[in-house]
Amino acid sequence: MKLHFHGAARSVTGSRHLLETRDGSVLLDCGLYQGPREEAFQRNRVFGFDINSVHSVVLSHAHIDHSGAIPFLCKMGFDGPIHATGVTADLCRPMLLDAAHLQVKDAEFFNRHRGKTKPPVVPLYTPEDVERALGQFVPHPYDEAFEPLKGTTVAFHEAGHIPGSASVEVRWRENGRDGSLVFSGDLGRPNRPILRDPAPLPKADYLVIEGTYGGKHHPGEVALHEALERVVKSALERKGRIIIPALAVGRTQEVVHALDKLFTAGRVPEIPIYVDSPLASEILEIVQRHPEVYDEETVTAIRRGEDPLGMRRITLVRDAEDSKKLNEKGGTFITIAASGMCEGGRVLHHLKQTVEDPKHTIVIVGYQADGTLGRRLVERQEEVRIFGEPFTLRATVEVLNGFSAHADHDALVSQAKSCGAPRGCAIVHADPERAEALKAAINPAIQTRIPSEGDAWELP
Numbered sequence: 001m002k003l004h005f006h007g008a009a010r011s012v013t014g015s016r017h018l019l020e021t022r023d024g025s026v027l028l029d030c031g032l033y034q035g036p037r038e039e040a041f042q043r044n045r046v047f048g049f050d051i052n053s054v055h056s057v058v059l060s061h062a063h064i065d066h067s068g069a070i071p072f073l074c075k076m077g078f079d080g081p082i083h084a085t086g087v088t089a090d091l092c093r094p095m096l097l098d099a100a101h102l103q104v105k106d107a108e109f110f111n112r113h114r115g116k117t118k119p120p121v122v123p124l125y126t127p128e129d130v131e132r133a134l135g136q137f138v139p140h141p142y143d144e145a146f147e148p149l150k151g152t153t154v155a156f157h158e159a160g161h162i163p164g165s166a167s168v169e170v171r172w173r174e175n176g177r178d179g180s181l182v183f184s185g186d187l188g189r190p191n192r193p194i195l196r197d198p199a200p201l202p203k204a205d206y207l208v209i210e211g212t213y214g215g216k217h218h219p220g221e222v223a224l225h226e227a228l229e230r231v232v233k234s235a236l237e238r239k240g241r242i243i244i245p246a247l248a249v250g251r252t253q254e255v256v257h258a259l260d261k262l263f264t265a266g267r268v269p270e271i272p273i274y275v276d277s278p279l280a281s282e283i284l285e286i287v288q289r290h291p292e293v294y295d296e297e298t299v300t301a302i303r304r305g306e307d308p309l310g311m312r313r314i315t316l317v318r319d320a321e322d323s324k325k326l327n328e329k330g331g332t333f334i335t336i337a338a339s340g341m342c343e344g345g346r347v348l349h350h351l352k353q354t355v356e357d358p359k360h361t362i363v364i365v366g367y368q369a370d371g372t373l374g375r376r377l378v379e380r381q382e383e384v385r386i387f388g389e390p391f392t393l394r395a396t397v398e399v400l401n402g403f404s405a406h407a408d409h410d411a412l413v414s415q416a417k418s419c420g421a422p423r424g425c426a427i428v429h430a431d432p433e434r435a436e437a438l439k440a441a442i443n444p445a446i447q448t449r450i451p452s453e454g455d456a457w458e459l460p
């Protein structure tokens with residue numbers, strides 16, 4: 001048994017890990033590399049492994065940096081099963097179709113600007129490729145083992161990161177011996193509203209754990225609400241808008257939930273919230289079909305006819321025309337639009353309109369990978385580029401890490417402990433500094449590595 005790291009190694013994007021067995025390989029996640037356009041363009045056109053060796057795909061969750069290369073894998077000839085939880089399988093439809101639209105647009109952009117010497121490119125994949133790939137999905141309930149490959153069983157466990165997210169427990173028998181590995185996927189946070197808490201990672205011989213926030217601590221609920229209150233009040237004073245780059249799934253619900261609490265308590269006056277996304281209504285409808293993703297408190301409130309998600313507070317903006325109209329609107333209001341790292345999507349249009357005016361506020365609620373526009377906003381760089389044009393950053397940038405969908409340092413360490421005393425541990429999905437910080441906190445008796453892309457790990 002061998003694990004090959006083909007992405008999200010010393011970085012937070014492009015999750016792909018290939019588990020090689022005697023009888024074939026299982027691909028854990030098949031994500032897109034998300035980063036600067038040119039680099040992403042090149043990197044996403046190669047897999048680094050033989051596609052024909054892949055017997056099946058096991059997908060931890062629907063985020064594009066974990067699922068976004070699946071249609072390309074299928075386009076290149078993979079016709080095996082893609083295993084995921086039921087919610088993940090359902091969410092992949094709007095998420096991957098949206099990714100396909102962005103790929104088509106990206107190729108058009110590249111072809112318009114390629115100059116005379118470079119040949120035209122075709123999109124990485126199209127909506128038709130997505131439809132074909134969706135036909136290969138096999139949904140599974142949580143905590144029920146299935147066999148993605150002869151002699152290897154897999155079970156999904158609640159990861160509490162976004163609806164449908166799972167940690168992956170793999171068990172096998174090779175050379176007369178039993179072996180096991182747990183791949184954490186992206187881990188959520190315990191004791192947060194709305195979603196179920198992440199389940200403790202099962203005991204296993206080997207652990208592959210994410211380390212996005214290694215060494216970092218998220219503020220508690222009270223501090224977070226205070227910070228949000230301050231942001232809203234100060235925007236109201238300046239009569240400016242608030243732009244929040246975020247996907248319609250996951251963090252958006254937490255932000256709306258927190259705003260709902262502030263409005264209800266009268267701590268800030270109610271202001272309009274627009275969730276500007278062609279996907280939002282579809283995603284919300286999918287999640288409503290799967291109440292099993294919510295924690296008990298949320299389910300009970302829904303059953304009582306209450307609105308624990310604060311849905312009455314939001315206006316969904318589906319049409320591109322209505323999205324443009326938001327730019328003509330005066331006063332203070334909140335626009336939540338994707339992408340979370342500002343590398344594409346409608347949020348770019350809103351940023352273009354607001355970034356140069358000091359009365360507006362950009363609120364960052366998710367992790368911003370190196371090299372993305374989101375990271376440059378967090379670093380408050382003087383000049384930022386949007387659609388290739390330079391803009392002077394004058395708007396206020398606020399970072400509210402408390403809305404992160406990722407476990408912080410303490411939660412990661414506690415998850416690593418719950419895996420028992422594995423024979424080895426690998427930290428993935430983390431920038432090197434964060435991975436080192438997590439490694440320093442893991443029991444030194446456990447051999448812990450921070451793999452690079454292309455590394456192979458023998459699992460004897």
Ligand code: ZN
Pocket residue numbers: 061063161186
């Ligand atoms: Zn994720």
